[in-house]
Amino acid sequence: MTVTDKTLPDREPAGSPAGSPLLEVSDLTVSFGSEAGPVRAVRGVSYTVRPGETLAIVGESGSGKSVSSLAVMGLLPSSAVVTGSIRFKGTELLGLNDRRLSKLRGSGISMVFQDPLSALTPVYTIGDQIAEAVRIHQEVSKNQAHARAVELLDLVGIPNARLRADSFPHEFSGGMRQRAMIAMAIANDPDLIIADEPTTALDVTIQAQVLEVLKKAKEATNAATVLITHDLGVVAGFADRVMVMYSGKSVELAPVDEVFYTPRMPYTMGLLGSIPRMDVEEKEPLIPIEGTPPSLVSLPSGCPFQPRCPIAVDLCRTVEPPLADTDRPLHWAACHRSLEIAQRGWSAADVFVRPALPPADASLPPVREERDVVLALDNVHRAFPIRKGAVIRRTVGSVRAVDGVSFDIRQGETLGLVGESGCGKTTTIMEVMNLLEPQQGRIVVLGKDTGTLKNSDRRKMRADLSIVFQDPMASLDPRMPIGDILAEPMWVQKIPDERIKARTAELLQLVGLAPEHASRYPAEFSGGQRQRIGIARALALDPKVIVLDEPVSALDVSIQAGVINLLDELKVRMGLSYLFVAHDLSVVRHIADRVAVMYLGRIVEIGTTREIFAAPSHPYTQALLSAIPLPDPVKERSRKRILLSGDLPSPADVPSGCRFSSRCFVFAEQLDAEQQATCKGVDPGLYELGGDHRAACHFAKVREVV
C-alpha cells in the first residue's frame, strides 16, 4: 500500500499532465548545526514539478518549506548539510559548483523573495539591476538590455516604465518593488519560478495586484511555479497542486481541490478548521490545534504531529507514517489513519474539538445605545511636521497621519479598525494610549476627557486601558522573567507584593499557561505562548478597555485560532471592550461587533460587522474585501476581484476632495464628468446609510463582493 518516496513520480497514474518532470526533488534532507544539537530542518522531502504547473508548498514557520526551496536554488549557507537529490531537467543540482549553478539560476530557475527591499541593491537603479540580470545570461548590448528591462517593467504593470526604470529601489513602494523583482525573475524566460512568500509583506490590495502580475508573468513565460506560502487563501486561487509540510516532512500532497475539500491528514484538516473565514457569518469558536510544532532538535518519536493530534493511536507514537496512497488518485497523505478518515468522512469539526464559548453576559443591556461609552474619539487629528534644513530647520509640510477620526466603543463591544499600512491606524491607537490631549479633537476614556487629566489621574487611568502588541517577540523584554513582566503594571499601581504574586499565578492560568512558568524567560516560549503572556499582562489590572494592535497577525494559523478563541472568551467572561486593529478582515469578521474602515487618516466606512461585510457601500471597502483570497478553491475561481490601481497616496500630499478618488474604480469607470467633479471638489463626510451604517462616499452603492 505504501510507496517509498523515491518511487513516487513513477507511480503517478496516466491521467496526470504529460511530459517529463521539470524539477524532481527526492528524499531531500537539510540539517544545520546548533548549540542544542543538529536542527533537522528538512527530513526526506520528495516532490516533482511538471512544466507549466504551479505547486504550492504550505506550512507554518519552521516547517522547512523555505529551506527546501533554498536548497533547490543552492542558496543555503555552507553550514547546512544537504543530502538526497535535486534534478532539474535531468541534471543533478546537488554538488554542482557555484559557477555552473549560477548559470542555471536566473535563466533556468529564478526566485522571487519575500522582502523585496532587501532583495534589491539600494545603490543601483531598478532598470540597471534588471538589465544586469539580462546581460549575465544573454549576449546583448547594454542598450538592448536596458530596453528589455523597460519592456519587462511595463509587462509587470509599472506605470511610466521608461521613466521609472531610472528610479532607485527606495523610490519604489513595496508593491512596485515586488513587481520589479518579478520582472527580474522572468527576465531570462526561466522554466521555473520559485516564489518564497511573495506577498506576505504586502497589503491585501497590493497582494491582489502582485498575484495578478505573477499570473501574467507565468502566462508570458509559461514557467512552472513553486509558491511557498502560509496563506491558504492565496493557495486556493493560485495553485494546481499543494504540498503541506509539517516539521520538515511533507505530510500531504494532492491537487488543490482535494486538499481543501477532502483532506486526509489531520494536520491539514486542523489548518483548514483553524482559519477564520471571511465568507462565514456565523460566530462559532474556531477550531484550534492544541500545542505547538515540535522543536526540530528533539522530535517526538513516531509521527511528528502525534502530540497534537486528537486521533493519534499507539501506532502513531512509534512509527512515523510515510507519505502514502490514499483512497483518492493523485493524493498522498502521511497518516496511519487516512483510510479511516476517508471511510468515516471525518472533517475538521469531527477530528478536533470545537471549544465552547461561555454565554454572553446577561447583565449588559442588549441594546447598544443603552450601554456606557467606554472610549470615544471625536474628530481627532494628528499631524507630523516635515522639517528640512540641517542648521535652521523649518517646517515645509506635514504628514496628516490621522485626519479627523471619530468613533465610540461601548461596554462589552469590539470595534475592528481595519485599513492598509500607512492609513493611520497605528497612529490612532498611539494617540489613545498616550492619554494626552490630541492636537485637535477630543479623546474620552471612560467618561473622562484626556485633555483635562492630571498626571496622577492619568496613571490611575492606565489601569483601565491596556494594550496588546502585534509582535510577541518584541513586546516582552527578553531580559525579564515572565513573572516580572506580568508584575510590572501592578508595581506601577503600587499593589502589595503578596497580592502581585497571587495575581501573577492567576493570570498565567487564565491564559492557559502554568504558574510555574513565571520564572522563565520569554525566549523559552513559542510565539503563541508569548502572545498569551502579552494578553495576561494587559489583563493584570482588570482593565475595561483593551487595545489590540494586530494581536494575531504575527502568529501561525494553527496558533492564531487558540489566541482568537482566548480573546473571545476573556471578553465575555470579564466584560471587556476591545479596540481591535487589524489588516486581516477575516479575523475582524470573526471577532468584531462593529467595523471601521480607515483610508489615509480618515474613517471611510463604519457600521456593524454584518453591514460592512454583507453590504459594503464605500468603493474602498469593496475593493479591500474583494482582494482577500478565500481558502476555498471553487469560490476563489469564480470570484471577480476589484483591482485598485496604484498605491496608497502619501499622507503628506492628500488628494483634494474625496481622498480615495485617485484610486477609485467607481470614479474612473462609472461616473460622468459632473459627478467626477463632485468627487474632486467636495470632501465627502460620513453619510448615514440607515441604522448604524455610514460611509464617506458621494455615490455609495452596495456591492456584494465576498
Added chain:
Amino acid sequence: MSMSPQEIFEVASPAVSDPDATDQHVEAGQPITRGRLILRRFLRQKSGIAALVVLVLIFLLAYFGPYLTHWKFDDFDQTNILTGPDSNHFLGVDEVGRDVYARTLKGLQKSLVIGLVAALVTTSIAAVAGSIAGYFGGFIDITVVWIIDLLLVLPGFLILAILSPALAGKTWLWLVVLLAVFGWMVTGRVVRGMAMSLRERDYVHAAKFMGVPALTIIRRHLLPNMASLLIVDVTINVGGTILAETGLSFFGFGVQPPDVSMGTVLSDAQPLATTYPHVFMFGAGLLVLTVLCVSVIGDALRDAIDPSSGSSRL
C-alpha cells in the same frame, strides 16, 4: 575600536541563530539559558581561555608576588646598585638601589586597579548619559551630544597634563575620574544610538503605557538589554585605560612619587633600557602581556555574546 559597536551588537534579540530552532516547545526539555550559551561559546575559544588564565596569573602575581621577597618597593639596597637578577633580588636592582621585582609588582597593582576602576566608571558614565540622551531625545539629547562633541575635540591628554599639578598630593582616584571623563564619549554615542532604537521597541512602549516612570524604564528595560555591549566595553576599556594611565604617569602627569605605577616604573627605567635591560624588560613585558590578554578576552567575549560576529559560528 575598529568596527562600529552598533553593528557588532544587534540589540539583544531573542532569536539565537537559526530561525527554525527558536520556536522551542517549552516542555521539550530544559532549553539552554542565555548565560549558559554565552559561557559555552566563550569556553570554546582557546585563545580567550588562555588569555583569561594568564590575566588571572598576572593578578595573583601582582597581589601575592610581593610576599615572595623581603624587599619592599621603597627599600634602598645601596650595596647592590644595578646588579642583575639573582636569588636575593629576583630581577636585580636599579640605579638607586631599589628592588626591581618589588617595585614592578607594586606598580602593576596600582595600574590594574586604576585600569579596572576607570574602565567601570567610563562605561557607567557612557551608559547613563547615552541612554538618557537616547531615551528622552529633544533638548536633553542635544545637550548630551554637544558635550560629547566638545569632549571629543578637546585634547584629553593635554588637559590631563595641565590639570595634573593641581592634583599633586591628592588621591589617585582623581586620576580615575579624569581618565573616565575623557574616555566615555565614543561608547556614549553608541549607547545613545542603541537607546534610540530600543525606545521604539514594543516592550518599552508597553512599559510607558503602563505608566512606568522614564528613569525606571531606562534602568529596567534599556540598560539590561545593552548589557552585552557594556560588558565588552568595560573589558576593552580596561586595556585602554591601563595604557592611558601608564602614558600619563610615564610623562609625570599621572601617579606621583612616592606612589608607583607601571608608568613611573617604566619612565624611571627608560634611560637604562639599553645599558641595563633587566631594569626595563620585566615591567615593559608585563604591561604588554596584560593589555594583550585583556583585549583577547574582550574579543572572545564579544564573539561569545554575539553569534553573528563570525568566528563562533559552527
